């Protein structure tokens with residue numbers, strides 16, 4: 001299939017261009033265009049971005065809200081308890097249907113890559129098996145990576161260690177950890193060492209839940225970084241949440257950032273969930289409970305975002321839209337200087353590609369894979385502010401999703417007139 005996107009605006013390019021796509025790749029980007037294509041899209045000066053990635057999403061629990069009951073306290077722990085009840089009766093096909101719909105929502109919002117966590121502390125491994133099947137079934141829409149996620153801890157039960165290894169044998173892409181959920185700090189350290197042993201044995205990367213708490217004494221990120229360096233795993237480790245970082249003293253944070261940079265660890269905050277779940281034990285002032293995104297970026301540490309949840313025991317909302325996650329992130333992290341905002345789009349594009357190890361084939365350049373999204377906005381600021389329709393989503397050179405422009409009207413001089421949300 002050939003696609004031609006005419007009059008496209010690209011980040012950091014001060015003229016409109018035409019993008020020719022053929023056989024899954026971008027074959028030309030030029031100012032003038034006499035070519036024809038099977039599908040022609042006139043972007044009309046709108047922004048075209050490389051497609052987004054969600055670096056952290058629990059597809060096995062999406063859309064289970066209220067079953068068997070709602071999370072009344074709004075705490076992480078009550079969510080884990082409710083999920084523990086649900087997963088005893090998890091049905092693989094039913095789970096796949098929910099997960100598939102969530103993938104489709106993501107694709108329609110311009111996301112074509114998802115790193116998902118499959119809970120492997122349920123003895124049938126149904127979630128993992130179902131998500132590995134879905135990975136194959138949905139590959140024309142989403143590139144899915146499945147992390148073997150030990151929700152209930154690794155050292156908490158000998159069976160969990162066996163299930164984690166079994167998950168890797170079955171084909172999980174990454175080794176998960178959750179050291180702050182282990183019984184003791186010592187067990188948390190052992191769980192990280194165990195994860196590295198498995199990662200090396202099966203040639204996998206590590207993708208952890210780390211310090212997802214307001215407890216300033218939860219300091220497993222330093223242990224993860226030290227083990228990354230000692231095991232020569234630099235660039236192969238991702239740390240999700242890291243909310244305790246919000247509460248560390250500045251001197252310790254400075255030491256930690258230096259270690260993270262040396263270990264080349266990507267930090268993955270999940271802004272909607274972090275602002276929702278953290279601070280629950282505070283009265284006032286209430287902490288924001290998100291990793292220090294602005295300071296991490298300033299220190300040169302790779303930061304990429306996830307959505308974590310869609311309507312599950314932990315979070316009642318969510319729609320599978322990375323622009324929503326980014327919108328919350330720039331508020332919580334106060335990334336609201338003009339250039340901070342403009343550059344924040346990296347958090348859902350380039351930075352995730354770096355963490356996924358695909359940067360060599362990612363981006364809008366000739367010869368690279370054609371994974372693109374045409375947004376109904378004329379610049380970066382409008383894209384973040386308005387979270388506009390993703391008009392066309394292209395994956396591997398194929399049109400995989402489309403959405404109509406917003407079509408609003410307002411009363412003017414006695415009649416309903418079309419209303420534009422574009423400024424300038």
Ligand code: FE2
Pocket residue numbers: 056058117209240308
């Ligand atoms: Fe998570």
